[in-house]
Amino acid sequence: MSTLDILLQQLANGLILGSFYALVALGYTMVYGIIKLLNFAHGDLYMCGAFIGFLFLSLVSGLLGESWGGILCSMILSMITVGLLGVLIQRVAYLPMLAAPRLSILITALAVSMVLSNGVMALTDGEYEAFSTDLGFEGLEMGNVFVTYTQIALVVSAALLMVTLFFFINRTMYGKAMRAIAIDQDACRLMGINVNKVITLTFFIGSALAAAAGVMAGVYYGSVHFFMGFVIGLKAFTAAVIGGIGSIRGAMLGGLVLGLLEAFGTQIPFIGSEWKDVFSFGILILLLVFKPTGLLGKTEIERM
């Protein structure tokens, strides 16, 4: 393979990885934007999404098969279930803490994260579960670069979800209310907006997007594991900060940038793929030093 082929292949890998990061980062950034909470349980919702998708797929596969029909159906069911789980977490764990000092709710989020990951660990005995699909290995060959149709479909689905979200946020009244609440909650109340309802909706959408990414990751990697949410939670957080936390466009951009940087980073001599996490968190630290507000973030800086 020529250097160009390698770079193109990494471009494809980076886009796939980046779209997972972006989907998870969106939920992070939406929740942060609206109630200024770093929802550390968000990566675990991605993990739950993967497992619930896995469960639904085994339920519907008899009827719809393990190809796209079955996968799409179980992905939608997983998005709804995890969306509701996110709402439940918001209502039970976060809502009572909103008036408490910021640190308390942050610790609550850590606790929720542990409850979810340990709960799934107990239920699965900490085993890997094979996410078996029936998608084949055909794909597009361009010179020495090969991309499977599955990979293309994953990137396209992620892009569709993001475009839909973008449309919702910018064009619908509830989307505009979401952005306005991030600016001034009391003013929103005076517009007749039921702020709690919109916060609930935000948790639903953010969690559902994480679940979609979880199911996609199950399809892509072929297995799911209770610990899979931990690293991606941190990565999505990194992506959200790279883009500028609180910014929707920033989360999309940050996810893609991080995915591409990681993919290309593995090609730098002496930085093999085992260094890729060091590489991405190194980028986070550098960014925090030189541009703490992120690529598209506002100038407001707050201490946690």
Place this chain on the structure above:
Amino acid sequence: MSDVILEIRDVETYYGKIHALRGISFSVEAGEIVTLLGANGAGKSTTLRTISGLNRAKAGSISFMGEEITTKSPHEIVSMGLIHVPEGRRIFKGMTIKENLELGSFTLKDESERRRRMEHVYELFPVLHERRQRDAALLSGGEQQMLAMGRALMTDTKLLLLDEPSMGLAPFMVQGIMKIIKRLNAEGVTILLVEQNAKAALKLADYGYVLETGEIVVKGKAGKLQQDESIVKAYLGE
């Protein structure tokens, strides 16, 4: 026969231990302009915040168009047509002027109604129409006040609470805003106006109340209050 649109009875409001409203009662009749005057910290903003539901009254009752609203949440009160333009305008900076206005019509379901109201607001404040696609943060203080008022007129507004609309504005701007208030009132909107600028407010109003440390100490027809130099001196610091 005049109709009482807003009735406040023995309302008390606290901020923690601070007793900000110490049992105030007053009423506003439909079609009137009523002004609430008082020095800094008298409790004017707290009164408006308690009416619109941002703060909860600890005692007393508030009713709007005959319906008790004391324990209703702000979004329910807004959907009844009671709209509060808060102190400091609180426009959504980072969103366009048009989006700010659209948010004002959040409770409207009808798209054509929304368009009709937006046209009305653009007619009242042509500068908002010119800049509708721009970030609201780029407006001057006076223009921000226009946007805040325009936003409040984007729904079926029956009673408008205005908290110091003239604050920080140049004198000719103050006149412009007062003219708009008069016109809105002529169009059928009842107005409860909080002001530090007592002269300008009394010129416009039908009736006035003066608040001091959470209590109403003077009330009367605006014309009377205006003439009574001692009141203006004692309570309004002029």
